Structure formats: C-alpha cells, structure tokens
Amino acid sequence: MNPDQWQTYLVTQASLSAGRSTTDIVEAAIEGGVDAVQLREKGLDIGTRYELGRELRELTTEAGIDLIVNDRVDLAHAIGADGVHLGQSDLPVSAAREILGPEAIIGASVSTVSEARLAAITGADYLGVGAVYGTDSKPDAETADEGLGLDRLTDIAAAVKIPVVAIGGITPDNAAAAIDAGADAVAVISAITGADDPTAAARELSEAVDGASVEAEAETVEADDD
Amino acid sequence: MNPDQWQTYLVTQASLSAGRSTTDIVEAAIEGGVDAVQLREKGLDIGTRYELGRELRELTTEAGIDLIVNDRVDLAHAIGADGVHLGQSDLPVSAAREILGPEAIIGASVSTVSEARLAAITGADYLGVGAVYGTDSKPDAETADEGLGLDRLTDIAAAVKIPVVAIGGITPDNAAAAIDAGADAVAVISAITGADDPTAAARELSEAVDGASVEAEAETVEADDD
Numbered sequence: 165m166n167p168d169q170w171q172t173y174l175v176t177q178a179s180l181s182a183g184r185s186t187t188d189i190v191e192a193a194i195e196g197g198v199d200a201v202q203l204r205e206k207g208l209d210i211g212t213r214y215e216l217g218r219e220l221r222e223l224t225t226e227a228g229i230d231l232i233v234n235d236r237v238d239l240a241h242a243i244g245a246d247g248v249h250l251g252q253s254d255l256p257v258s259a260a261r262e263i264l265g266p267e268a269i270i271g272a273s274v275s276t277v278s279e280a281r282l283a284a285i286t287g288a289d290y291l292g293v294g295a296v297y298g299t300d301s302k303p304d305a306e307t308a309d310e311g312l313g314l315d316r317l318t319d320i321a322a323a324v325k326i327p328v329v330a331i332g333g334i335t336p337d338n339a340a341a342a343i344d345a346g347a348d349a350v351a352v353i354s355a356i357t358g359a360d361d362p363t364a365a366a367r368e369l370s371e372a373v374d375g376a377s378v379e380a381e382a383e384t385v386e387a388d389d390d
Numbered sequence: 391m392n393p394d395q396w397q398t399y400l401v402t403q404a405s406l407s408a409g410r411s412t413t414d415i416v417e418a419a420i421e422g423g424v425d426a427v428q429l430r431e432k433g434l435d436i437g438t439r440y441e442l443g444r445e446l447r448e449l450t451t452e453a454g455i456d457l458i459v460n461d462r463v464d465l466a467h468a469i470g471a472d473g474v475h476l477g478q479s480d481l482p483v484s485a486a487r488e489i490l491g492p493e494a495i496i497g498a499s500v501s502t503v504s505e506a507r508l509a510a511i512t513g514a515d516y517l518g519v520g521a522v523y524g525t526d527s528k529p530d531a532e533t534a535d536e537g538l539g540l541d542r543l544t545d546i547a548a549a550v551k552i553p554v555v556a557i558g559g560i561t562p563d564n565a566a567a568a569i570d571a572g573a574d575a576v577a578v579i580s581a582i583t584g585a586d587d588p589t590a591a592a593r594e595l596s597e598a599v600d601g602a603s604v605e606a607e608a609e610t611v612e613a614d615d616d
C-alpha cells in the first residue's frame with residue numbers, strides 16, 4: 165500500500181493490551197480493517213521485538229497491509245518491514261532512507277508546522293501528528309488537556325503535501341473530526357489494543373474515517389463546482 | 391584496523407565518567423593508546439547518540455582507531471562506524487551483516503562456549519567475553535563475585551578462531567591475567583572513564599596487555615621449539 169491509501173493505523177503496545185498478546189491484537193485489528201500496523205513495544209528488548217516483528221510481518225503481508233517499525237531502522241530492515249516511523253529524537257530521515265532505500269515508507273512524528281515542513285523536505289513519506297487530543301498512552305507525551313488541537317492539525321495538513329496521520333486520544337467518536345480538520349488517516353493505540361473487542365473497535369474507527377472521508381470528498385466536489 | 395590488532399578497547403558511558411563528557415574521555419583514552427572505542431550510552435536517546443557518534447567518528451578516524459556502536463546497527467551505519475557490537479538480546483549477527491556489509495566489524499557478547507561457537511558460525515568478527523571478573527558497570531550483569539572466571543575465558547578462547555576481548559572488572563592489575571588466559575584484548579568502561587587521569591589509565595592498561603602479549607608470544611615460540 166501507499167500511505168495516501170491509509171485510513172486507520174494501529175500502533176502496538178503489549179503493556180496496553182489488557183493481557184492479550186500483540187499478535188492477537190494485530191490479528192483482530194486486521195479483521196476489523198486496519199490499513200497499517202506500527203510495531204512499537206519500546207519496553208521489549210530488541211531480540212524479542214525482532215521475533216514479534218517477524219510474526220507481524222507474516223500477518224500483515226497475508227492481509228496486504230503495511231508494517232511500520234517504530235524508531236529502529238535496523239529492525240525494520242531485518243524483518244522486511246515496509247518502513248519506519250521516526251520521532252523527533254530518533255535518527256534523521258536521511259539516515260533511514262540510506263539503509264531502507266527509496267521504496268521504504270518513512271514517517272516522522274511532528275507537532276508543529278516547522279517540524280512538519282522540515283520532515284517533508286528531508287524526505288518523509290507521511291507525518292504522524294499529535295498528540296491531537298492528548299493521550300496517556302505515552303508517558304512522555306503531552307497530557308490530555310495539552311493536546312495540539314484540531315486547528316494545529318489543520319495548519320500542519322495545509323503546510324505539507326504528504327499524508328497526515330492524526331494520533332493521540334483518537335476514538336471512533338472523534339476520528340471524523342480529525343479527518344474533517346485535514347488528517348488523511350488516524351492512528352490509535354489503546355482505542356484498539358485496550359478495547360474489549362479489538363475487531364469491532366477497528367471496524368468502528370474505519371467506518372468513522374470512511375464517513376468523514378466521503379463527506380470531505382463531496383465537499384471538495386461541491387467546491388470544484390463553484 | 392582489524393580486531394586481531396586490538397589490545398585495549400574502551401566502552402563509553404557518560405554516567406560513569408565522573409561528570410566529564412564522553413568526548414573528553416575518548417580524546418584522553420586515545421592519547422593513552424586505546425585501539426577501539428565502543429559507543430554505548432544506553433541512557434541517551436538515539437538522536438543524542440547520533441550527534442555524539444559523529445564526534446567520536448571524527449576523533450577515532452583522526453587517530454586511526456576503530457569505532458564500534460553498541461546494539462544499534464542503524465546508528466552504526468548512519469555515522470559510518472567500523473562496526474557494531476551485539477548482545478545476546480540484540481539483533482542477530484546476520485541482520486547486522488546485511489545492513490553493514492562484508493567489511494564491517496561485528497562483535498558479539500558471549501558468556502558460554504556454546505554462545506561463542508554460535509556467534510563465530512553466524513559470522514561474528516570478534517567476541518566480547520564477560521563479565522570475566524564481574525563488574526558493576528552494567529546493572530543487569532552478573533555481580534562481582536559471579537564473574538565467569540579465567541577458566542571459562544580460556545575455554546571460550548580455545549573454542550573459536552576469532553579474537554576474544556575480555557570484559558568485566560578488568561584493571562591494569564588483572565589485565566595480564568586475562569591475556570594469559572587466552573584473551574587477545576581487554577575492554578573496560580570505568581577503569582578508564584572513572585579514572586582520575588583517563589590517559590594514564592589507558593596507557594597503564596595498554597602496557598599491561600603489551601607485557602602479557604610479549605610473554606605469551608615468547609611462550610608460543612618456546613612451545614614451537616619443542
């Protein structure tokens with residue numbers, strides 16, 4: 165796939181999966197229609213992430229969806245992932261590109277317009293923008309009441325041409341608002357990993373984005389008619 | 391250089407450097423004659439290690455010695471390091487080889503003969519064997535009274551043809567014994583990073599290894615004469 169086809173994107177985190185394995189969560193989420201999976205699992209040593217990554221590679225290849233590895237470019241290369249997702253404190257996009265090659269999908273986390281522009285200029289293929297609504301999945305992230313907000317998301321989406329994936333506090337209830345604000349897709353951790361029924365949660369999320377995308381396209385057509 | 395030319399090997403750790411920067415410690419250690427430097431610094435985020443690694447790459451290239459990166463194959467590639475050092479919970483040697491190529495120096499941490507044989511078979515260029523005397527540099531390592539001991543070091547050195555670097559509790563006083571036991575070189579963290587005079591400490595270590603190596607060669611010659 166290509167990032168501009170993504171609508172829903174699952175970031176894995178075993179510690180937020182209510183005792184279920186990441187493999188089980190990913191299988192369930194695939195059944196619910198996610199388009200991309202990011203192997204994060206910062207708490208696991210790299211050897212364990214390598215074994216898990218190989219399992220996720222099988223599942224995602226079978227499903228025809230993308231597998232992205234958080235931070236570790238070497239792990240992405242080793243498991244044949246589709247790409248890597250880099251934070252602001254990770255290796256530069258150019259270093260990842262040299263290792264993974266021109267076809268790899270390289271994403272960058274940004275929270276400001278200038279970070280977004282810089283990431284796009286240095287060759288990122290998509291942006292993870294957040295925390296939009298704030299989140300408590302990442303202990304080091306802004307807290308819930310310090311989310312970037314939808315206006316910032318709109319500004320960032322307007323500043324770059326590459327796809328924008330909104331992350332942080334996204335739920336089936338507020339996903340459409342993020343798409344309306346300019347995001348092309350939404351990423352979640354606990355909205356899926358922590359759900360009683362991860363398949364249903366993924367499906368709800370996907371339907372919410374679908375509905376918003378259709379509306380957004382209709383609006384674009386109307387605007388073009390003017 | 392080639393690992394079989396190494397005698398002394400410094401592993402960096404800012405948190406064990408008595409408030410001095412890793413760059414300053416490495417400069418001092420180079421002056422004292424170390425043959426290889428390993429960028430470890432697990433406590434620093436990867437972006438910070440990248441910046442530090444670029445500085446160490448300049449210093450080590452200028453000095454004509456090797457720079458090895460702990461664990462992160464992608465970082466090693468990004469800063470043009472000579473190689474990478476992999477622990478038992480890191481990526482497999484083969485994955486590092488694919489990213490870094492045939493010329494790269496890939497080291498593996500082992501503590502048993504079977505780990506040593508496996509690492510050599512899978513293409514490691516040298517082994518880090520320890521903790522020989524036990525160490526408190528690594529909180530997760532065996533404690534001081536649980537070091538592998540010199541007999542294990544001898545067994546491992548006898549089981550493989552690639553160079554063996556002894557690590558763990560090595561000082562100028564006990565370095566010769568490790569060489570006598572079969573090690574080709576010694577690696578230290580705090581014996582240099584924590585020394586009042588890191589240059590003098592590196593020099594003492596290098597002289598201790600030199601003396602032992604000369605003796606070992608003389609013994610080999612005598613043995614050949616029989």
Ligand code: NI
Nearest residue numbers: 262263489490
């Ligand atoms: Ni390459």
